[in-house]
Amino acid sequence: MATSLVKHAKLFCRLHTEIYSSNVIFESIKPLRKICHNYPCPVSVNQTLAIRKFSSHAKLEHGEEPVLRPSWKLMGAVCLERPPIVATEMNAIEQNYKDMVQSLEFENSVLSDHEIQLKSERQKMEQKQRGEIDEDEDSGNLLTAQDIEDLAAEELNKFTTANITTEADKIGDKSTSHRKLSENLILLIRKDVGKQKVWMLPHMEHVEGESLRQTAERAALQVGSGAKVTFFGNAPIGFYKYKFPKEVKVQTGAIGAKVFFFRAKVLQGQVSIHKEAVDEHVWVSKEEMKDYLVPAYLESLLKFIRTLLAAMHYNENCGRMVNLW
Structure with a gap:
């Protein structure tokens, strides 16, 4: 009796390794459940629960040694x-959308302070050329808007962007x-x-x-x-x-x-x-x-x-x- 109980208790431990299905083990322990009168588990319970309780009963009542169930x-x-x-390169659709948005922003924009100053200085320069304004007038303005643009363009020409292809890319590291x-x-x-x-x-x-x-x-x-x-x-x-x-x-x-x-x-x-x-x-x-x-x-x-x-x-x-x- 005890040997059969031990055997089926070990079968239960293999349930989750897909060696034996719960149906096979449940059917195989039915005759043993009738022999073992002290077994408390009714027939109507879930199959897996019935097998679990039967395995526990086999260990406690009949000296079954614990068998470790395989785990994960x-x-x-x-x-x-x-x-x-760095930003990825834009595809054709993204580039077209960017150009459209920039065009709309340019059409709806107003002149900045720098652009207003540049426009005003050009008008004064034209007036000076026509003799409408004295040459010495506004001589205190040492740095004009055009001078600022020229300095900015010169600074921009000195700037060079870094190469996004690194040494690791070149050698495949x-x-x-x-x-x-x-x-x-x-x-x-x-x-x-x-x-x-x-x-x-x-x-x-x-x-x-x-x-x-x-x-x-x-x-x-x-x-x-x-x-x-x-x-x-x-x-x-x-x-x-x-x-x-x-x-x-x-x-x-x-x-x-x-x-x-x-x-x-x-x-x-x-x-x-x-x-x-x-x-x-x-x-x-x-x-x-x-x-x-x-x-x-x-x-x-x-x-x-x-x-x-x-x-x-x-x-x-x-x-x-x-x-x-």
Whole structure:
């Protein structure tokens, strides 16, 4: 009797590994329930609840040793974004709209103080040329509006814009965030999963007593420092689940990991990666992600990444500052 109870108690522990369905186990314990008169669970309850109570009864009344049910590890991951530093080039539609708005503003605008002064001085110059005004009149104005324009034009000619193509772009270095200045970049790290090295977002295992967001914040603090980072909201914006290789399952006693993604953005400074915590890392654009992430992981990210990249403005009431130092 006790041996059969132990057997079925162990079968219950495999319910969530999809080895045996609840229907199969429920039907198999029916004859044992009739033999075991002390079993308190009625037939009318939910199948899973009935099996759970029967397993507990087998342990308490018949000396069944506890069998650990396979579980999942909870992970908090941070999708750390470096926003664009320079404006992106406008497409044809955007350029046409800009030209139209500037034309309307010019048509509806009024003269500025400088333009009024320039117009007044030109009229006086014409009057002087016709002899209507004395040459020495208004000689106290040492700097005219035209002089100001000439000085401004000379200063503008000295100014040269910086090249948005950085040295990292030229040599193809993706380990720095100082590249692709007009695009959003996201930090990926390479981690060991069993015998494989897999690219993924920075993440850490959840610790009892902390929220998943706090877990993601720990992951951000572990991989880098030197920048101010803000997290958006307390709820995850994405989710991914994967199973561990066989050797990892044996070591950890877990089926796999359930990863919850949290969005964060660099507000100030440049993240300095901790070499002792991260072997390899890259800052990649959305288009470059497919070269690093496995398809299933990438698909989970793309479910929210489009919205993430479109939300460019930081709402101070929604985020909390985290100093990476």
